[in-house]
Amino acid sequence: MLIRVDPASDVPIFAQVAASVRADAAAGRLRPGDRLPSAREVAGSLEVNLHTVLRAYQELRDEGLVDMRRGRGAVVTDAVAPLAQLHDDVVALTERARALGLSPDTLASLVKETFR
Amino acid sequence: MLIRVDPASDVPIFAQVAASVRADAAAGRLRPGDRLPSAREVAGSLEVNLHTVLRAYQELRDEGLVDMRRGRGAVVTDAVAPLAQLHDDVVALTERARALGLSPDTLASLVKETFR
DNA sequence: ACAACTGTTATAGAAATACTAGAACAGTTC
DNA sequence: GAACTGTTCTAGTATTTCTATAACAGTTGT
Numbered sequence: 001m002l003i004r005v006d007p008a009s010d011v012p013i014f015a016q017v018a019a020s021v022r023a024d025a026a027a028g029r030l031r032p033g034d035r036l037p038s039a040r041e042v043a044g045s046l047e048v049n050l051h052t053v054l055r056a057y058q059e060l061r062d063e064g065l066v067d068m069r070r071g072r073g074a075v076v077t078d079a080v081a082p083l084a085q086l087h088d089d090v091v092a093l094t095e096r097a098r099a100l101g102l103s104p105d106t107l108a109s110l111v112k113e114t115f116r
Numbered sequence: 117m118l119i120r121v122d123p124a125s126d127v128p129i130f131a132q133v134a135a136s137v138r139a140d141a142a143a144g145r146l147r148p149g150d151r152l153p154s155a156r157e158v159a160g161s162l163e164v165n166l167h168t169v170l171r172a173y174q175e176l177r178d179e180g181l182v183d184m185r186r187g188r189g190a191v192v193t194d195a196v197a198p199l200a201q202l203h204d205d206v207v208a209l210t211e212r213a214r215a216l217g218l219s220p221d222t223l224a225s226l227v228k229e230t231f232r
Numbered sequence: 233a234c235a236a237c238t239g240t241t242a243t244a245g246a247a248a249t250a251c252t253a254g255a256a257c258a259g260t261t262c
Numbered sequence: 263g264a265a266c267t268g269t270t271c272t273a274g275t276a277t278t279t280c281t282a283t284a285a286c287a288g289t290t291g292t
Contacts (some may be wrong), residue, residue: 018225019226023230026226049281052281069289070288071238089208093227097198104231107227111206112135112224113138113139114206129251154268164252166252166253170269186258186269189266190268
């Protein structure tokens with residue numbers, strides 16, 4: 001389980017960590033019952049603070065994507081199913097957007113505003 | 117031309133202003149040649165600072181969506197065409213996401229991470 | 233029982249970002 | 263030339279992000 005982060009991005013690190021997990025869940029690389037690597041482990045390999053990772057995990061918990069308990073860790077829930085169902089559609093849309101020369105930020109912003 | 121902003125949102129105001137314009141362009145409510153309301157006008161009606169609106173406009177200019185010149189204002193360019201082309205797909209995706217119980221932030225984040 | 237692991241909570245501070253404020257400047261339009 | 267536009271400058275405040283350290287409490291495996 002690999003969590004990617006771009007230190008040069010203007011997107012907060014905690015948001016990138018959460019986004020990375022979401023993308024893995026959507027792609028089927030994370031299934032219900034799977035455990036995320038411990039926050040301390042991720043913090044160590046990314047060379048960021050423990051709390052930064054925990055904030056990302058708590059965001060995922062707030063969305064219902066993971067269950068968290070001390071001692072046990074963060075475990076993926078059944079709530080990832082909707083993400084997986086949307087995966088193909090999201091990939092198709094992003095490929096179309098790329099072909100049209102749009103940036104990730106622009107498309108994400110457009111999606112968010114259209115959703116409201 | 118109406119620009120909407122949610123003061124309670126955690127999304128920066130300038131980003132919301134830019135997103136609002138993008139959504140209008142994608143929906144065909146803004147066409148090439150149309151002029152955005154002046155930054156001072158928007159700042160007044162939203163009760164925010166002039167610079168906050170200008171930062172949003174400059175973001176749109178950086179994306180090539182508008183041309184800006186002093187005295188003339190911000191004018192929509194042909195670059196809105198890609199947004200309009202994607203509009204139906206974005207609407208379809210967001211409706212599917214809503215039916216699955218996803219939040220705008222979650223979907224936007226997923227789209228952005230999938231795009232990378 | 234115990235050791236080693238988990239997330240949780242608390243406090244604190246540094247750094248970066250967002251927002252506001254006021255003023256002056258320089259093109260464009262009518 | 264009057265009234266509008268974005269541009270640039272300086273400055274300060276508030277909020278957010280990230281770090282740092284420490285202790286706490288539940289879980290797991292030996």
